Amino acid sequence: MKKKITICLIIFTISSFFFIDGKNDQVHGFSNQVIQHGATGDDVIELQARLQYLGFYNGNIDGVFGWGTYWALRNFQYEFGMEIDGLAGQEVKQKLEDASEFDKAYVHEQIQQGKKFTHYGGVDNEKQTEPSPTKQKETDRGQQGGNQQQESNQQQNQQVQQENDQPEATEEDIEPTAVNMPQGFSQNDIQIMANAVYGEARGEPYEGQVAVAAVILNRVESSTFPNTVSGVIFEPRAFTAVSDGQIWLTPNENAKNAVLDAINGWDPTGEALYYFNPDTATSSWIWSRPQIKRIGKHIFCM
Amino acid sequence: MFRWSLITLLSIAVIGVSVWGYQEHQEKNAILIQAENNYQRSFHDLTYNLDLLHDKIGSTLAMNTREQLSPQLAEIWRLTSMAHNDVGQLPLTLLPFNKTEEFLQQMGDFSYRTAIRDLDKEPLSDDELEALESLYEVSGGIEQELRKVQNLVLDDNLRWMDVQLALVNNDEQADNTIIDGFETVEKTVEGYSEGKLNASMMGTSSKKDGFAILGDEKISEEEAKKKMRSLLRIDEETKITVASTGEGANVPLYSGSYKADDTTGYMDVTQNGGYPITLMINREVEKTNKSLHEAMQNAKDYLSKLDFTKDLALVESNQYDNVGVFQFVPKYEDVWIYPDAIQIKVALDNGEVLGFVAKDYLENYHEREVPEVELSEEEARDKVNPNLKIQEDHLAVIEDDMGEEVLTYVYLGTLNQDTYKIFINASDGSEVRVDKLKQAEMKY
Numbered sequence: 001m002k003k004k005i006t007i008c009l010i011i012f013t014i015s016s017f018f019f020i021d022g023k024n025d026q027v028h029g030f031s032n033q034v035i036q037h038g039a040t041g042d043d044v045i046e047l048q049a050r051l052q053y054l055g056f057y058n059g060n061i062d063g064v065f066g067w068g069t070y071w072a073l074r075n076f077q078y079e080f081g082m083e084i085d086g087l088a089g090q091e092v093k094q095k096l097e098d099a100s101e102f103d104k105a106y107v108h109e110q111i112q113q114g115k116k117f118t119h120y121g122g123v124d125n126e127k128q129t130e131p132s133p134t135k136q137k138e139t140d141r142g143q144q145g146g147n148q149q150q151e152s153n154q155q156q157n158q159q160v161q162q163e164n165d166q167p168e169a170t171e172e173d174i175e176p177t178a179v180n181m182p183q184g185f186s187q188n189d190i191q192i193m194a195n196a197v198y199g200e201a202r203g204e205p206y207e208g209q210v211a212v213a214a215v216i217l218n219r220v221e222s223s224t225f226p227n228t229v230s231g232v233i234f235e236p237r238a239f240t241a242v243s244d245g246q247i248w249l250t251p252n253e254n255a256k257n258a259v260l261d262a263i264n265g266w267d268p269t270g271e272a273l274y275y276f277n278p279d280t281a282t283s284s285w286i287w288s289r290p291q292i293k294r295i296g297k298h299i300f301c302m
Numbered sequence: 303m304f305r306w307s308l309i310t311l312l313s314i315a316v317i318g319v320s321v322w323g324y325q326e327h328q329e330k331n332a333i334l335i336q337a338e339n340n341y342q343r344s345f346h347d348l349t350y351n352l353d354l355l356h357d358k359i360g361s362t363l364a365m366n367t368r369e370q371l372s373p374q375l376a377e378i379w380r381l382t383s384m385a386h387n388d389v390g391q392l393p394l395t396l397l398p399f400n401k402t403e404e405f406l407q408q409m410g411d412f413s414y415r416t417a418i419r420d421l422d423k424e425p426l427s428d429d430e431l432e433a434l435e436s437l438y439e440v441s442g443g444i445e446q447e448l449r450k451v452q453n454l455v456l457d458d459n460l461r462w463m464d465v466q467l468a469l470v471n472n473d474e475q476a477d478n479t480i481i482d483g484f485e486t487v488e489k490t491v492e493g494y495s496e497g498k499l500n501a502s503m504m505g506t507s508s509k510k511d512g513f514a515i516l517g518d519e520k521i522s523e524e525e526a527k528k529k530m531r532s533l534l535r536i537d538e539e540t541k542i543t544v545a546s547t548g549e550g551a552n553v554p555l556y557s558g559s560y561k562a563d564d565t566t567g568y569m570d571v572t573q574n575g576g577y578p579i580t581l582m583i584n585r586e587v588e589k590t591n592k593s594l595h596e597a598m599q600n601a602k603d604y605l606s607k608l609d610f611t612k613d614l615a616l617v618e619s620n621q622y623d624n625v626g627v628f629q630f631v632p633k634y635e636d637v638w639i640y641p642d643a644i645q646i647k648v649a650l651d652n653g654e655v656l657g658f659v660a661k662d663y664l665e666n667y668h669e670r671e672v673p674e675v676e677l678s679e680e681e682a683r684d685k686v687n688p689n690l691k692i693q694e695d696h697l698a699v700i701e702d703d704m705g706e707e708v709l710t711y712v713y714l715g716t717l718n719q720d721t722y723k724i725f726i727n728a729s730d731g732s733e734v735r736v737d738k739l740k741q742a743e744m745k746y
Contacts, residue, residue, distance in 0.1 A: 033593030038619035038626070041590065059719065064742035067721035071693055087595065178742040180620040187743055206584040207559060207568035223407035224400045226390035236341075236393035237466070254584075261582070264627050265645040265659045268568055268580055270551045290550030293557055295568075302550040 030097070035088035039065045040176045047088055049107050051076060053100040053121040061107065061119060063176025108174050182263045189229055191251075193259040196233045198251035199241030201298070208296035209255055211269045213262035215300065218273055225273070269293070272300035334463060341392060341462035345455070348388035349448045355381045355409070356441040363434060371426075375417035382410035393466050399484055401491040402444060409437055443490040451483030512665045513553050513572075521576035526556040533578055534567040536560055546573070553665075555579065577609060577664055582657040587624040590650040594619060597626040597648040604655045605630065605644060610663060615696075617643070624650045631698075632663070634672060638698040641666040641707065672699065673709055675728040682711040682726045685733065690715040690722060700725055702734050710734050 035043050044065045051057035056079075057072035070086050077084045080095050088096075106125050110117040117129040181187065193213055201212045219225035219232045226232050234242060241247045269275070275298040276286045289301035355378060362374050386406045389399070412433065416426065426434070454460060460480055468478045521529075527544055536542065544558040554573040560566070570580040592600075598619055606612050611632040617640070618629040626648045632639045646658040675697070686692060694714040702708050710725040720741070725734040 031593075034595035035593065036595040036598065036619060038621050039594040040621045043593075060744075062742060062744070066742045067716075067739055068719060068741070071716055071721070074693065176745075178744050180622055181740060181743045182620075183737075183740045187746065205559070205561070205568075206566050207582055210582065224403035226387070231387075231390055235390050257584075260622060261647070261657070264647070265629075265643075265661075266580060266582060266657065267659070267661065268557070268570065268582065270547060270553075270555065270570075272550070291548035292550040293545065293547045293555070295557075295559075300550075301548075 030088075030093045032090070034090075035065060037065050037067075037070050037086060038180060040180065042174060043088075044069070044176065045107065045111070045174065046102055046104070047073070047096070049119045050096045050100040050102050052119045053102070054096075055120065060178070061111075061117070062178035063111075063174075064178045064180060066178075111174055111177060182260070185263055190256060190259050190263070192233060193229060193262075194251040194255040195247050195249070196239060196241060197258055198255040199246035199249055200239055201296075202249075202252075202255065204296040204298065206254060206258060207268050208298060209258035210261050210266050211272075211295050211298070211300060212275065213259045214267040214269050215272055215275055217262055218267070218269070218271055222273055268295060269300040271302075273302055275300045338461055338463050344388045344391040345462065346452065348385055348392070349445075349452045351381050351385040351388060352441065352445050352448055355385065356438070356445045359409075359434065359438045359441055363431075363438060371421055372417050375413040378413040379410050379417060382406045382413065386410070393462065394484065399488055401488050405437075405440055405444070405491050409441070412437065440491060443493075444487055447483065447487040447490050451480060451487070454479050454483065513574075514668045515664055516553070516572050516575040516577060519575060520573050521571075523556060525576060526571045526573075527558065529571055529576055529578065530556075530558040530569045533581055534558075534560065534569055534583065536562070536567070553579075572664065577660070578658075579661055579664055580657075580659050581655075583654075584656075585649075587649045587651050587656075590621075590624045592650050592653045594621050594626045594650070597650055597653055598628055600653045601626075601628050601646045601648050601655060602630070605646065605658070608660075610644065610660065611667075614644075621650070625656060626650055632667075634670060636697060637672050637709070638696055638712070639670065640698055640700045670699065670707075673729070675709065675711075677711075677726075677728050677731050679711065682728065682731060683713070685726050685731045686713055686715065686724055687717075690717050690724070697728065698725070700734065708734060714739075 030043055030046055033043065035047055040063055042063070045061060045063045047065070048057055048059070048061045048063070048069055051069065051072045052061060054076065056076045057069060059066070059068035059072075073088060073092070074084050074086050076096070077086075077092065080099075082091060082095070100121060103119070103125065107117075107119055110129055115129050120128065179187065181190075193216060196216060197209050197213050201209045204212070216229065216232055220227060220229055226235055233239060233247075237243065239247070270292045272292050274286060274289055276283075277297050278299055279297070281287070286301070291299055291301045293300055358374060358378050358381065362371065362378065365371055365374060386403065389403055389406070412430075416430065458479070462480065465478055465480045468481060523544055523546075527542060530542060530544070531538070531540075534542075540560050540562060542558050542560045544556055547555045547557065555570045556573060557568070557570050559568045565583060565585040567584070568580070568582040569578065571578055598616060602614060602616075605614060611634075613633040614630040615633045615638050616628060617631050617638070618627075620627050628646050628648070630644045630646065632642050642663045644658060644660050644663050647656045648654065649656050679695070683692065683695075690713075692713045692715040696712050698710055698712045699707050700710055700712075709728040711728055713724045713726065715722055715724065721739045723737040723739055725736070726732070727734050
């Protein structure tokens with residue numbers, strides 16, 4: 001009798017451990033932050049994966065809360081009778097966790113290995129990813145992603161091309177595979193501008209670098225200059241850094257942040273179109289322009 | 303024996319060096335010629351396009367049928383943009399050539415606007431014909447002067463590389479024919495533009511008065527400094543450098559900056575009214591501890607404590623690494639006022655505001671009388687492309703192509719995987735603008 005009770009107790013404790021464990025996993029999946037449009041990171045990956053599991057989200061699981069995720073979330077809120085605000089708060093997360101499963105190990109592995117994958121519910125994981133990372137490149141070149149055997153009937157077959165940034169990364173810090181970009185600009189545009197800013201103003205204070213980037217953008221807007229970023233930067237004799245090749249130095253993070261700030265609207269120059277270094281300026285014409293202000297070593301003028 | 307071997311060695315060295323030098327020289331020349339050819343091509347293209355432009359404007363003047371007029375104006379628009387492009391490829395940046403470029407732009411604007419207009423319903427007015435005539439005259443002047451320069455360039459084998467050199471060395475005496483020629487062109491345009499071109503007609507000087515909110519009361523530099531200290535969150539001990547803007551500024555400002563160990567700050571305050579217009583605090587933000595949502599709440603709280611309107615709507619929110627950038631617009635009786643936008647940046651490590659820009663807000667803000675909508679929401683909805691699945695809508699004031707403020711219905715909708723923002727004029731139902739909203743970009 002005693003034996004039976006002990007065995008019963010043991011079984012009970014073990015099973016209760018399992019039970020608690022399982023429950024814990026589910027509740028603590030998300031962090032307790034509210035996720036909103038434009039956010040990036042782990043929480044967004046889980047949100048996208050869970051929405052995809054339920055068939056609301058057909059885009060890439062890339063860790064960036066874009067418009068696709070936004071509409072998916074709103075549809076989810078609508079279907080589950082919640083307030084439709086496009087914010088993933090506690091209630092939304094709880095309902096998501098109850099309704100869907102999130103195979104964290106699988107998703108993170110796919111992202112780390114840079115595979116194309118999906119995370120639909122009721123479909124075998126094996127069938128939602130590519131066979132192996134070595135074959136992936138060959139198939140990529142050979143045929144454009146026609147390699148997948150998605151069997152879910154109504155769900156569109158979306159594939160994710162993942163970049164493998166940190167193969168050794170732990171599960172906790174997985175990098176999103178996409179980035180937010182300001183409207184009308186790409187990462188490459190920002191790179192070119194950062195090159196120009198770094199070449200022209202790397203010795204300047206941060207606001208001086210934002211100012212140079214702002215001048216480039218003001219010129220793009222202006223009617224008397226070319227209408228593209230590269231047109232403005234590579235206009236003959238427009239920037240000394242272009243003439244002497246310093247534009248091809250590798251820019252640092254600061255220059256990139258300065259460019260991003262300028263694109264997002266920061267313009268410390270007061271809409272200047274020209275700037276010059278008074279110590280080295282050779283043109284007398286530039287001195288005749290109405291001056292706005294001086295930032296660091298540069299004088300900015302109309 | 304030793305002497306001979308030395309001589310042989312030296313001769314070989316001399317020959318070697320000369321061969322190498324000759325090759326270098328050849329290479330340099332080849333590159334110079336290539337650069338020169340690029341300039342020449344742009345220059346001759348420019349004169350050719352201006353020739354063509356002049357002729358096209360001429361034939362437009364003689365035209366009567368509407369069917370012909372629109373394509374002709376579109377052609378003029380294309381030519382001005384090509385000519386503009388050519389100018390951008392010549393080393394003219396430090397030459398006073400803006401007037402000519404402005405002319406090209408005006409011409410382009412004018413022809414574009416008239417080309418897209420339904421000329422059957424709204425034919426060219428007398429004013430517009432007059433404007434076209436004066437544009438014809440100006441383009442004739444430019445064409446002639448450029449022809450002269452082109453002739454000189456061809457006759458005397460003038461090289462653009464010399465222009466480049468003359469500009470680099472900036473010899474005041476440098477008597478460069480091409481530079482002189484372009485200065486004459488510029489003077490020609492200047493002569494015309496003062497008298498004949500009706501600026502308002504061409505729509506370039508549509509600069510609104512702006513900055514109405516600022517008032518006339520000036521603040522002193524000390525007051526500005528105090529304001530900066532509180533907004534930059536620095537104490538009395540930190541040194542802050544303040545300067546006033548010069549004559550070129552469209553609104554007089556005090557600019558202040560400071561530098562501490564790991565942080566730098568920069569700020570502009572308007573001299574009239576003492577409104578903060580730009581704030582920038584730069585420091586390393588290495589971690590994300592706060593959610594974007596929390597950062598947005600912080601940003602909203604922060605703005606509500608400044609002298610701006612309290613009722614703000616969030617238009618855009620984006621996380622870039624460890625900072626959040628938001629765009630807010632004021633709401634006026636449920637109408638979003640897009641021209642009065644404010645941008646704000648928040649660090650996600652501690653939720654601190656790292657900067658904001660209120661330039662658009664201060665420039666455009668005024669007491670608005672938002673007109674009543676003439677179209678019902680359903681009527682406007684019918685004007686949207688039926689393939690689009692509308693998800694969200696609101697009323698908004700935006701600026702149209704001409705820079706006029708119009709009341710619109712804004713629809714956010716999806717078409718396949720893409721999201722669009724559609725602005726429908728609330729009085730006549732026309733599509734004012736359609737924006738495709740940016741998706742996140744894959745990392746390469």
